[in-house]
Structures are given as structure tokens and as C-alpha cells.
Amino acid sequence: xxxxxxxxxxxxxxxxxxxxxxxxxxxxxxxxxxxxxxxxxxxxxxxxxxxxxxxxxxxxxxxxxxxxxxxxxxxxxxxxxxxxxxxxxxxxxxxxxxxxxxxxxxxxxxxxxxxxxxxxxxxxxxxxxxxxxxxxxxxxxxxxxxxxxxxxxxxxxxxxxxxxxxxxxxxxxxxxxxxxxxxxxxxxxxxxxxxxxxxxxxxxxxxxxxxxxxxxxxxxxxxxxxxxxxxxxxxxxxxxxxxxxxxxxxxxxxxxxxxxxxxx
Ligand SMILES: NC(=O)c1ccc[n+]([C@@H]2O[C@H](COP(=O)([O-])OP(=O)(O)OC[C@H]3O[C@@H](n4cnc5c(N)ncnc54)[C@H](O)[C@@H]3O)[C@@H](O)[C@H]2O)c1
Numbered sequence: 001x002x003x004x005x006x007x008x009x010x011x012x013x014x015x016x017x018x019x020x021x022x023x024x025x026x027x028x029x030x031x032x033x034x035x036x037x038x039x040x041x042x043x044x045x046x047x048x049x050x051x052x053x054x055x056x057x058x059x060x061x062x063x064x065x066x067x068x069x070x071x072x073x074x075x076x077x078x079x080x081x082x083x084x085x086x087x088x089x090x091x092x093x094x095x096x097x098x099x100x101x102x103x104x105x106x107x108x109x110x111x112x113x114x115x116x117x118x119x120x121x122x123x124x125x126x127x128x129x130x131x132x133x134x135x136x137x138x139x140x141x142x143x144x145x146x147x148x149x150x151x152x153x154x155x156x157x158x159x160x161x162x163x164x165x166x167x168x169x170x171x172x173x174x175x176x177x178x179x180x181x182x183x184x185x186x187x188x189x190x191x192x193x194x195x196x197x198x199x200x201x202x203x204x205x206x207x208x209x210x211x212x213x214x215x216x217x218x219x220x221x222x223x224x225x226x227x228x229x230x231x232x233x234x235x236x237x238x239x240x241x242x243x244x245x246x247x248x249x250x251x252x253x254x255x256x257x258x259x260x261x262x263x264x
Contacts, residue, residue: 003237005030008075010068012059012122013082015042017193018141021225022079022232027052029233034072037082059118065125074133077236078126080119080163081141085156086111087198095198100154108155115159116166123170127181135180137236140167141228144189144251160187164247171245182244184235189251190214192222218253 009026013019014035026033027050035050036057037043047054055071058064059082086098086107096107119140130136145153146160167185174181190213199213200206214221231248234240249255 001028002030003233003239004077007077007236008032008034008072009077009079009236010034010036010072010075011079011081012036012057012118013038015039015046017195018188018191018225018228019079019081020046021229022081023047023052024050025226025229025233026077026236029237031077031236036068059122060113062121065121069125069128073129075126075129075136076133077137077139078122078129079139079141079232079236080122080126081139082118083115083141083143083160084111085153085195087153089198098153098155099151103154108158111155112159112162115156116162119163119166123166123183127170127174127179130181131179134178136182137240138167138170138181138183139232139235140164140183140185142167142185142187142247144187144249144254146185147187147247147249147255167247168245175244180241182235182240184240184243184246184248186228186231186235187247187249187251187255188223188228189249189254190217190222191225191228191250193225196222214252216254217251218256221252223250223252 009031011019011023014023015037023033023035033052035047035052035054038058040056044054057068087095097103126138140163142163143160145157146164150157164185167183170183200209228250
């Protein structure tokens with residue numbers, strides 16, 4: 001288990017969920033890992049459990065990224081994983097509208113600030129931190145929602161689509177600069193993490209809701225965070241040396257077909 005031996009990796013939003021699973025897989029593969037998150041308490045606890053380091057980082061903050069660049073000036077692998085749907089938190093009444101007719105501009109911007117600005121700032125830092133070695137791997141966590149329209153989560157879908165595109169821009173820019181800095185995106189769907197909690201609720205219909213959410217998924221189940229982490233390990237490793245600007249879906253087969261496809 002040494003596919004990432006000798007590499008230093010920084011993962012954003014690593015306190016829990018997919019980010020924590022990626023950090024764990026990287027540690028298992030021999031990388032030196034820096035976990036970062038906006039949640040210092042959970043982030044430190046996750047890092048302690050892995051025997052890794054933790055640094056506070058709000059990915060939407062340019063000042064926080066500057067501090068990270070001073071603390072960790074060189075890097076081999078960066079995972080821009082931190083992301084929000086806009087439905088987090090406890091709401092007084094109904095959750096905010098995120099459809100294209102009723103969404104508030106502030107709510108739209110808040111989602112883009114974390115998902116898109118955070119990824120842009122991360123890539124900018126990552127390129128600088130990998131330039132000295134002239135090589136590295138930047139992995140952006142987009143979503144299935146970046147590839148199709150999502151009527152009730154417009155900002156989330158828009159920000160994830162922009163991450164997909166920015167990934168390709170970064171890949172081409174780095175290649176054009178003669179750098180072996182690769183940049184690829186991962187597009188998960190329906191991975192069981194705390195992100196789903198506000199949508200699943202704690203009511204008696206929780207199991208029913210969960211089953212309904214994967215009813216149209218060909219593999220008929222939610223994915224696991226460690227299954228996404230396995231893809232991140234591949235992209236971080238030298239085995240993926242010829243992969244850049246690529247988008248990898250991990251979605252139980254959802255995007256393999258559509259309701260418009262001929263039935264069986
Ligand atoms: N779970 C899924 O089904 C799924 C599907 C597609 C894409 N994704 C993407 O995968 C990534 C991780 O999702 P998850 O399911 O593990 O989510 P999660 O909500 O379980 O974890 C997200 C982590 O990001 C942190 N975070 C939030 N805002 C931050 C900020 N401004 N700066 C730094 N950290 C911040 C949170 O504190 C949390 O630790 C996200 O980008 C998400 O959009 C998830």
C-alpha cells in the first residue's frame with residue numbers, strides 16, 4: 001500500500017464524508033496528508049484518528065488560502081473536495097428555494113462562493129505549490145449534477161458544471177506551460193455521507209425516502225465514500241500519468257442512460 005509514498009497531499013473539506021475517506025485512503029497509500037476544513041473540531045478529530053495534520057481553511061476565503069500557501073508552499077496532490085448544496089443548516093421554516101425561478105441571489109452566490117470560488121482558489125494555489133517540482137495532481141470533486149440540469153438545486157448544478165470546465169482549463173494551462181501538473185474531475189452521485197442528512201430527515205419515512213432516492217439508480221444503492229476515494233487514489237498516483245482534463249463518473253450507472261433511452 002505505497003502507491004502515494006513520498007507524496008504530500010492536501011484535501012479540503014476533509015473533516016467528514018468523501019473528503020475524510022480520501023484523506024484516509026491517501027494515508028493508507030503512504031502519503032503525508034494535510035486535512036483542511038472549516039470545521040476545526042471535527043477536522044482535528046479526523047486528522048488525529050488518521051495520524052495526519054489539520055489546518056483550518058475556508059475554501060471561499062482568499063486570505064485563508066494565502067495562509068495555507070505560506071504554511072505549505074510545496075505540494076504533490078491537491079483535492080478540491082469541499083462543497084455545499086445550499087440546503088445545509090437548520091432553517092426557520094422552509095429551506096431556501098434553489099430553483100431558477102425563486103432562488104435568491106445571495107443564496108445562489110453563497111453556493112458558488114464555496115464550490116466554484118473555492119475550487120478556483122484551490123487550483124491557483126495548487127499550481128503554484130506544484131510548480132517547483134513541475135509535477136503534481138489536482139483533483140476537483142464535481143458531481144453528476146455538473147453534467148445534467150437539476151431543477152431544485154440550480155446553484156449547486158451550475159457551480160459543479162463550472163468546476164468541470166475549469167478542470168479542463170487548468171489541465172490545458174498546465175500542459176501548455178510544460179508542467180506535468182495534471183488536473184481531473186470526479187463526478188459522484190448518491191454517495192451516502194452526512195450531506196444527505198437534511199434531505200433524508202429523521203422521520204419514520206427515512207428508509208422509504210432513502211430507497212426512493214436510488215430507485216432510478218441502475219445499481220440500486222447509494223455509493224460509499226471509500227469507493228470515491230479509490231478513484232482519487234488512482235488520479236493522485238503516477239499510474240494516472242497520462243490522464244489530464246478527464247472527467248470520471250462514479251454514480252451507480254445513472255449517467256449511462258436516461259428516461260429517454262429505449263426501455264428493455
Ligand atoms: N455525497 C454525495 O452524494 C455527493 C455527490 C456528488 C458530489 N459530491 C461532492 O463531494 C464533496 C464532498 O461531499 P460530502 O458528501 O462528503 O459532503 P459533506 O457535507 O459530508 O462534507 C463536506 C465537508 O466540507 C466542509 N466544508 C463546507 N464548507 C466549507 C468551506 N467553505 N471550506 C472548507 N470546508 C467546507 C464541511 O465542514 C464538511 O466537512 C462535495 O464537493 C460534494 O458536492 C457529493
